[in-house]
Amino acid sequence: xxxxxxxxxxxxxxxxxxxxxxxxxxxxxxxxxxxxxxxxxxxxxxxxxxxxxxxxxxxxxxxxxxxxxxxxxxxxxxxxxxxxxxxxxxxxxxxxxxxxxxxxxxxxxxxxxxxxxxxxxxxxxxxxxxxxxxxxxxxxxxxxxxxxxxxxxxxxxxxxxxxxxxxxxxxxxxxxxxxxxxxxxxxxxxxxxxxxxxxxxxxxxxxxxxxxxxxxxxxxxxxxxxxxxxxxxxxxxxxxxxxxx
Amino acid sequence: xxxxxxxxxxxxxxxxxxxxxxxxxxxxxxxxxxxxxxxxxxxxxxxxxxxxxxxxxxxxxxxxxxxxxxxxxxxxxxxxxxxxxxxxxxxxxxxxxxxxxxxxxxxxxxxxxxxxxxxxxxxxxxxxxxxxxxxxxxxxxxxxxxxxxxxxxxxxxxxxxxxxxxxxxxxxxxxxxxxxxxxxxxxxxxxxxxxxxxxxxxxxxxxxxxxxxxxxxxxxxxxxxxxxxxxxxxxxxxxxxxxxx
DNA sequence: GGCGCTCTATAGCGTCGCTATAGGTTGTAC
DNA sequence: GTACAACCTATAGCGACGCTATAGAGCGCC
Numbered sequence: 001x002x003x004x005x006x007x008x009x010x011x012x013x014x015x016x017x018x019x020x021x022x023x024x025x026x027x028x029x030x031x032x033x034x035x036x037x038x039x040x041x042x043x044x045x046x047x048x049x050x051x052x053x054x055x056x057x058x059x060x061x062x063x064x065x066x067x068x069x070x071x072x073x074x075x076x077x078x079x080x081x082x083x084x085x086x087x088x089x090x091x092x093x094x095x096x097x098x099x100x101x102x103x104x105x106x107x108x109x110x111x112x113x114x115x116x117x118x119x120x121x122x123x124x125x126x127x128x129x130x131x132x133x134x135x136x137x138x139x140x141x142x143x144x145x146x147x148x149x150x151x152x153x154x155x156x157x158x159x160x161x162x163x164x165x166x167x168x169x170x171x172x173x174x175x176x177x178x179x180x181x182x183x184x185x186x187x188x189x190x191x192x193x194x195x196x197x198x199x200x201x202x203x204x205x206x207x208x209x210x211x212x213x214x215x216x217x218x219x220x221x222x223x224x225x226x227x228x229x230x231x232x233x234x235x236x237x238x239x240x241x242x243x244x245x
Numbered sequence: 246x247x248x249x250x251x252x253x254x255x256x257x258x259x260x261x262x263x264x265x266x267x268x269x270x271x272x273x274x275x276x277x278x279x280x281x282x283x284x285x286x287x288x289x290x291x292x293x294x295x296x297x298x299x300x301x302x303x304x305x306x307x308x309x310x311x312x313x314x315x316x317x318x319x320x321x322x323x324x325x326x327x328x329x330x331x332x333x334x335x336x337x338x339x340x341x342x343x344x345x346x347x348x349x350x351x352x353x354x355x356x357x358x359x360x361x362x363x364x365x366x367x368x369x370x371x372x373x374x375x376x377x378x379x380x381x382x383x384x385x386x387x388x389x390x391x392x393x394x395x396x397x398x399x400x401x402x403x404x405x406x407x408x409x410x411x412x413x414x415x416x417x418x419x420x421x422x423x424x425x426x427x428x429x430x431x432x433x434x435x436x437x438x439x440x441x442x443x444x445x446x447x448x449x450x451x452x453x454x455x456x457x458x459x460x461x462x463x464x465x466x467x468x469x470x471x472x473x474x475x476x477x478x479x480x481x482x483x484x485x486x487x488x489x490x
Numbered sequence: 491g492g493c494g495c496t497c498t499a500t501a502g503c504g505t506c507g508c509t510a511t512a513g514g515t516t517g518t519a520c
Numbered sequence: 521g522t523a524c525a526a527c528c529t530a531t532a533g534c535g536a537c538g539c540t541a542t543a544g545a546g547c548g549c550c
Contacts, residue, residue: 015528037507047529048508058507114359114411126415142463148428149461149485155412155422156429163408166359167400170371177400183393184401184433191432208467211460215487218453225453226486235483241471242460260497282538292498293539299496303538 016054018044023065027108035062066109066125073102074132088139089193095136096161096185099129103165111169114162130158144211145193153192160188212242261299263289268310272353280307311354311370318347333384334438340381341406341430344374348410356414359407375403390438398437405433457487
């Protein structure tokens, strides 16, 4: 009998993935604090030095779990639903709901992102999510539905939606305020989007020319745009060029 | 010589407060994870059983620190500024700002609240803060300025403001988006308050900002706008100014 | 005097994150 | 065909952690 002490690299999931999976399942099923490296090693059938060989530290492992889990969640969603809605604003709403749902599906994982916040720069996962939101907002901006820059809007949406998600996670599952997420979502979006389905801004597909015309008109009507006289003249010239005059 | 082994109850701060203070200072000065019960005991000049006698557990101590710190922050604010504004809606805005500022003043403490979130019921501190927000909203409700129940409004305000605070904490201190908090605040309040005669900002008609945003996006999507690279950069700067307000 | 609260003091249990050390097995490169 | 690096096993332990047990001293109160 061959002593089955070592696992050939060809069979089963790679050791790294087994560790990842073990950590993820422990994180999901147990109360947050219970994910010890020892428990992960036992479940993965792996020795401690192996874990540290792959992930460096406990935090490195947890970061990898969160990042991997979120990416999988997004992939699964896209597979299930074929794609994003055609209306860019509906797509933004859809993105908000997906974010909140991920948090409720994996509360321990989600809470862990914010358990490790430090005044310093990181958490990489949060940055990733915010960039994802900004990407969702870009089409809306292109159709003239945004009243602020996509970066600003993304910051607001990210902050508000993660706050809602954390608040919902803290509530007991049976007594959750089901409307909370949508109420805050619509409040934030209302402040970020131009009013109404049809706006004074040009039609979506018209390109820069129409937007330039609209902006020229808006500038003429505005009382005190934050521009110096020289800047005003300069901007006007550029807008005229864009308008194709 | 009397062996100064025990401290009479009459001199110095009470033991409980010394422990609280030691934990608070450790939390503020060190990176979050460094607040061990042993370090707290050493700094407070206290034995381990005493700590557990007063606070039950490490988490109980941390809860007390956060709660006490927040109450002190509020008291200090009220002392500095004479009291809450007479207009109930202004008081709500003031409460939001106080909440966010507390988080930025004590990032480690604030982040800790959310590091301990569990799907189950707790965290006592969060409940306490939400109740505080509800109390602030009560006068506004009494004067007929709320369009939802105070409890609903408090849930929204709590979720959004804590999300904003956590987002700001994660940003590097020098590159913080100063307007983020107020933008989200006004968005949430606008959805929760009846459209009163006194609004925070005088009816922002879409104006040039929305057109500027739309044009920026259209330029990004356009293949070959009739502009030189230099003109493009210049136009972008002007458009950002118009969009940023 | 008895009782309960508060605090000291020592000592220890079980667990944790992490590392040192050593040896076995693999696929690849020279 | 052997040397090599990567990967993994296995054991064993360090220092720190949260928390508790136990015993007793000083104090205020009925």
